[in-house]
Amino acid sequence: xxxxxxxxxxxxxxxxxxxxxxxxxxxxxxxxxxxxxxxxxxxxxxxxxxxxxxxxxxxxxxxxxxxxxxxxxxxxxxxxxxxxxxxxxxxxxxxxxxxxxxxxxxxxxxxxxxxxxxxxxxxxxxx
Amino acid sequence: xxxxxxxxxxxxxxxxxxxxxxxxxxxxxxxxxxxxxxxxxxxxxxxxxxxxxxxxxxxxxxxxxxxxxxxxxxxxxxxxxxxxxxxxxxxxxxxxxxxxxxxxxxxxxxxxxxxxxxxxxxxxxxxxxxxxxxxxxxxxxxxxxxxxxxxxxxxxxxxxxxxxxxxxxxxxxxxxxxxxxxxxxxxxxxxxxxxxxxxxxxxxxxxxxxxxxxxxxxxxxxxxxxxxxxxxxxxxxxxxxxxxxxxxxxxxx
Ligand SMILES: C[S@@+](CC[C@H](N)C(=O)[O-])C[C@H]1O[C@@H](n2cnc3c(N)ncnc32)[C@H](O)[C@@H]1O
Numbered sequence: 001x002x003x004x005x006x007x008x009x010x011x012x013x014x015x016x017x018x019x020x021x022x023x024x025x026x027x028x029x030x031x032x033x034x035x036x037x038x039x040x041x042x043x044x045x046x047x048x049x050x051x052x053x054x055x056x057x058x059x060x061x062x063x064x065x066x067x068x069x070x071x072x073x074x075x076x077x078x079x080x081x082x083x084x085x086x087x088x089x090x091x092x093x094x095x096x097x098x099x100x101x102x103x104x105x106x107x108x109x110x111x112x113x114x115x116x117x118x119x120x121x122x123x124x125x126x127x
Numbered sequence: 128x129x130x131x132x133x134x135x136x137x138x139x140x141x142x143x144x145x146x147x148x149x150x151x152x153x154x155x156x157x158x159x160x161x162x163x164x165x166x167x168x169x170x171x172x173x174x175x176x177x178x179x180x181x182x183x184x185x186x187x188x189x190x191x192x193x194x195x196x197x198x199x200x201x202x203x204x205x206x207x208x209x210x211x212x213x214x215x216x217x218x219x220x221x222x223x224x225x226x227x228x229x230x231x232x233x234x235x236x237x238x239x240x241x242x243x244x245x246x247x248x249x250x251x252x253x254x255x256x257x258x259x260x261x262x263x264x265x266x267x268x269x270x271x272x273x274x275x276x277x278x279x280x281x282x283x284x285x286x287x288x289x290x291x292x293x294x295x296x297x298x299x300x301x302x303x304x305x306x307x308x309x310x311x312x313x314x315x316x317x318x319x320x321x322x323x324x325x326x327x328x329x330x331x332x333x334x335x336x337x338x339x340x341x342x343x344x345x346x347x348x349x350x351x352x353x354x355x356x357x358x359x360x361x362x363x364x365x366x367x368x369x370x371x372x373x374x375x376x377x378x379x380x
Contacts, residue, residue, distance in 0.1 A: 001245030005210065008179065008244075012253040023256055043177065043206040043242055050176035050259075075174065093242070111254075117219045120249030123280055 001116050003032075003095045006059045007052055011104035012111075012120045021105035024055040027062050028110065030100030037093045044088050045075055056091075065091050129157050129200060132192035132229040137221045141292040143186035143299035147360060148266050148331050148369055152190050155358030155371045156264070156329065157201055164357075164373070166203035168325055169261070177206045178261040178325065180241070183251055183313060185211035186299060188222030190264060191243075196229045198241035205239035211246040212254070214278055215295045219246040250278055251313050252320045260320050263328040267310045271335050272301035275308050306336050314345065317374060327375035329357075334368040342372060351378045 006024050016022035053072040060068050066087060073084055101110040102118060109126065112119050131153060134145060155161060169178045180198075182191040191211045198207035211222045226243045233240045247254055252263075276297040302309055310330065317328055332338040338356070345354040358371035 005244045008256055008259050009254050010256045012249060046174060046177040046206045116245060117216060118247050120247055120254035121279055
């Protein structure tokens with residue numbers, strides 16, 4: 001699954017949903033693979049306004065990517081900033097998590113990722 | 128007619144094989160009426176954010192792959208994000224492959240496609256953050272059954288026995304009371320899951336689901352919501368007469 005997916009996922013445990021620490025989930029021991037994807041500026045520009053930037057900053061730093069600026073670039077800034085565009089291209093479009101786990105910052109539950117599929121099925125005691 | 132994605136690699140002994148219901152979804156989503164609705168709602172006018180399309184219960188991946196492959200024709204824009212969820216891990220793997228095969232064919236022909244972020248193994252929308260999904264599609268397990276098969280618990284066998292396979296297949300069609308137990312849970316999650324501005328959902332129902340009662344229930348959600356039948360299998364009139372209902376937020380800015 002693409003790193004971008006982490007911007008949409010949260011802990012599946014009901015009681016965690018309302019806590020701010022259940023998002024984003026924290027990658028742990030993750031293996032990354034990189035697809036080669038043609039530049040797609042339109043996609044990045046139009047993803048930008050729907051991204052939770054603070055969550056992306058956390059995800060990027062936890063996965064060992066270059067530190068993102070504290071505030072998201074504006075559309076115009078991004079259009080004229082090739083370096084930023086290419087960093088976001090790599091992080092959001094090209095990088096996949098193939099193995100590892102995602103950990104909830106509230107309850108500590110680990111969701112395993114195998115062959116690129118994260119498993120959010122809960123064990124009985126958490127359902 | 129837009130081409131249907133190939134699912135020839137899929138192991139149908141444990142994954143739902145595309146059937147009349149799947150094809151009704153494809154036909155409905157690519158009908159002139161729905162293209163018009165979706166393009167009015169999502170066209171890239173003044174840089175609106177890329178829509179997120181979620182299919183719950185992707186099975187072979189035929190529906191999600193179709194939406195991903197034809198996003199420009201259907202939604203009027205190629206910058207569409209797609210994500211799939213299924214409770215069957217084999218279905219998740221199969222969907223990934225179905226989507227990627229179709230994408231490669233399109234790329235080879237220099238045609239656009241959406242951006243597939245991946246599949247998640249999970250129960251309905253329980254793993255998703257609130258308010259992110261713009262278009263949700265669900266072809267549920269809708270056949271009435273004495274009981275609902277229990278969900279897998281994420282236990283880790285990669286080897287599957289015959290019983291495991293038949294349980295996974297049962298999960299793809301058995302819907303409990305009125306065939307509605309799983310669909311009811313999904314409907315109840317829509318107000319939380321669908322985006323405030325643009326959220327809409329396409330859900331398949333069969334005659335035994337008592338579709339009129341289901342639609343009346345949604346109408347009682349009150350102002351800001353609408354529901355309408357936008358596709359039917361019509362012709363047979365048999366016990367499995369199918370329809371697609373569209374549920375959508377009406378207070379779109
Ligand atoms: C009728 S099949 C539809 C498959 C495919 N979308 C199609 O149209 O051909 C229903 C799918 O829903 C999945 N499913 C059943 N219960 C589920 C649940 N609680 N959460 C997620 N997926 C579920 C099944 O595994 C199956 O793949």
